[in-house]
Amino acid sequence: MRYGMVIDLKRCVGCNACTVICKAENGTPPGILWARVLKLESGDYPARRVSLPVLCMHCQDPPCQKACPTGATVKRPDGIVYVDTAKCVGCRYCMMTCPFQARYFNDAVRGYFPGQGLTPYEVLKYQDHPAGVVTKCHFCKHRVDQGLQPACVANCMAKARYFGDLDDSNSEVSQIIRTRRGYQLHADLGTDPSVYYLPP
Amino acid sequence: MLDRPFDYIGQDLRSTFRPQREWAQRRGLLLIAAFFFSGIGAGGWLFSLFLSWPTGLVWSLATVVVASGAAHLAFLGRPERSWRVLLRPQTSWISRGVLGIVFFAVSGVLYLLTGAPAWADAGPGGRLLLTLSAFGAVWLLVYKGFVFAYAKGIPFWNTAMLPALFFVTGLRGGSALVLLLAVVAPEGPDLYPLEIAKLWVAVSFGALLAFYLWATSESCVAARRSVRELLGGRVSVAFYLGVLAVGLLLPLAWGAVGLFRAQPEWAWAVVSFSSLIGDFYATYAVSKAGVYRPLAGDFRVAPKTSQR
Numbered sequence: 480m481r482y483g484m485v486i487d488l489k490r491c492v493g494c495n496a497c498t499v500i501c502k503a504e505n506g507t508p509p510g511i512l513w514a515r516v517l518k519l520e521s522g523d524y525p526a527r528r529v530s531l532p533v534l535c536m537h538c539q540d541p542p543c544q545k546a547c548p549t550g551a552t553v554k555r556p557d558g559i560v561y562v563d564t565a566k567c568v569g570c571r572y573c574m575m576t577c578p579f580q581a582r583y584f585n586d587a588v589r590g591y592f593p594g595q596g597l598t599p600y601e602v603l604k605y606q607d608h609p610a611g612v613v614t615k616c617h618f619c620k621h622r623v624d625q626g627l628q629p630a631c632v633a634n635c636m637a638k639a640r641y642f643g644d645l646d647d648s649n650s651e652v653s654q655i656i657r658t659r660r661g662y663q664l665h666a667d668l669g670t671d672p673s674v675y676y677l678p679p
Numbered sequence: 680m681l682d683r684p685f686d687y688i689g690q691d692l693r694s695t696f697r698p699q700r701e702w703a704q705r706r707g708l709l710l711i712a713a714f715f716f717s718g719i720g721a722g723g724w725l726f727s728l729f730l731s732w733p734t735g736l737v738w739s740l741a742t743v744v745v746a747s748g749a750a751h752l753a754f755l756g757r758p759e760r761s762w763r764v765l766l767r768p769q770t771s772w773i774s775r776g777v778l779g780i781v782f783f784a785v786s787g788v789l790y791l792l793t794g795a796p797a798w799a800d801a802g803p804g805g806r807l808l809l810t811l812s813a814f815g816a817v818w819l820l821v822y823k824g825f826v827f828a829y830a831k832g833i834p835f836w837n838t839a840m841l842p843a844l845f846f847v848t849g850l851r852g853g854s855a856l857v858l859l860l861a862v863v864a865p866e867g868p869d870l871y872p873l874e875i876a877k878l879w880v881a882v883s884f885g886a887l888l889a890f891y892l893w894a895t896s897e898s899c900v901a902a903r904r905s906v907r908e909l910l911g912g913r914v915s916v917a918f919y920l921g922v923l924a925v926g927l928l929l930p931l932a933w934g935a936v937g938l939f940r941a942q943p944e945w946a947w948a949v950v951s952f953s954s955l956i957g958d959f960y961a962t963y964a965v966s967k968a969g970v971y972r973p974l975a976g977d978f979r980v981a982p983k984t985s986q987r
């Protein structure tokens with residue numbers, strides 16, 4: 480079993496719904512973007528604008544986990560990589576060693592309305608975001624463990640994201656990767672990401 | 680006024696060269712200080728061993744244990760869990776480095792407790808402790824280079840040259856620390872061998888730095904961008920003023936003059952201090968100039984066939 484995601488760059492319209500729904504689902508503090516969408520232009524004039532949604536790639540050989548001196552970065556048997564915030568010391572070495580820039584340091588408890596205290600929603604969600612530790616996407620493991628899809632997949636209005644078992648050669652994600660030339664970012668670094676992209 | 684984290688969102692959504700921030704800005708400066716103190720302390724220990732000078736040994740050890748230890752702890756987000764960083768030496772360079780600090784501190788304290796005898800006067804136990812502490816100091820000088828070099832996503836750091844650069848930087852800082860102590864201490868050792876050693880180490884540092892910048896700028900586009908940040912971008916003031924002018928040219932020029940004409944002791948104190956400033960800025964500049972490989976770069980080179 481190895482959970483993985485496929486993102487179809489032809490379908491993605493760059494609406495940032497994934498960015499927003501990730502925040503709503505996981506209650507990440509200000510400035511922390513577990514999912515984000517990069518914009519770039521390619522080719523000569525008239526340049527084509529393309530959106531590149533990025534998140535933690537849940538690498539099968541994660542350099543962040545090897546670099547972590549405390550064992551706070553954990554890889555589950557199903558391939559999901561997450562941070563155990565009770566063990567993290569906030570050294571940020573994982574942020575330096577993650578080639579996908581997927582990690583954020585939560586240096587202090589901060590609300591979205593400075594000077595007005597935390598909202599009840601923030602009080603609830605920030606139980607999962609203690610200050611002084613590093614955080615990152617965990618493929619919505621609380622949803623996946625209930626048989627649901629990650630929030631960014633379930634809520635992508637363009638249906639540009641697929642989620643499933645990469646080890647199962649008959650799964651939808653495996654078939655799409657095979658038939659549509661799916662590729663990984665920075666494949667040459669040897670981290671074997673579990674997020675694949677379909678060319679635009 | 681915007682809360683600080685919002686200021687960075689623009690950088691995070693940029694599809695090109697995103698700078699690393701956490702090890703160079705705000706509390707990240709404490710880590711630079713920690714690396715700096717451990718480097719000059721370890722270098723100072725080696726020079727003090729060479730000179731058989733107990734005062735230098737004590738101050739060098741204190742620089743590593745007290746100054747570097749305090750800066751390391753203050754940098755951590757959760758210092759109360761700091762013991763945990765010792766747990767994973769099998770894979771983590773941070774664990775290996777911190778274990779090295781512990782090893783150095785224990786062997787160094789024991790050596791001092793035996794009276795810090797010179798090699799010729801020491802028994803087998805003293806010689807063993809002297810050797811172990813020297814190994815510990817060398818480890819402290821190089822491990823930071825391995826810590827940085829493990830970051831595959833930051834090509835400016837991902838090079839085998841960094842351990843060598845940090846080794847020479849620490850030696851240079853150590854010689855400056857001992858020279859400074861020798862000037863201010865009532866009964867310091869003879870300054871002349873130190874001045875010569877310091878001059879040579881500074882020349883080696885300059886040559887290695889130039890080679891490092893040249894080699895990395897030839898390696899890939901992100902590393903070239905880091906070199907540009909140093910030579911004409913975000914980090915250029917620190918590089919030209921801190922690393923080159925104050926840290927290298929001033930000590931080199933003064934050191935060269937000192938070879939031919941005796942200088943007053945206060946002048947050596949000034950030169951040592953400027954060398955130390957240069958060392959701090961060298962670590963700072965290398966760290967701050969680090970930019971990640973652009974994620975979007977791969978987008979244009981999507982392979983022709985599936986990767987599974």
Ligand code: SF4
Pocket residue numbers: 534535536537538541542543544560576577578579580581582615670
């Ligand atoms: S993308 Fe980064 S944080 Fe995620 S598993 Fe890979 S190295 Fe770790």
Ligand code: SF4
Pocket residue numbers: 546547548549550551552562566567568569570571572573574612613
């Ligand atoms: S910040 Fe936390 S998760 Fe990251 S390397 Fe340090 S201890 Fe591990």
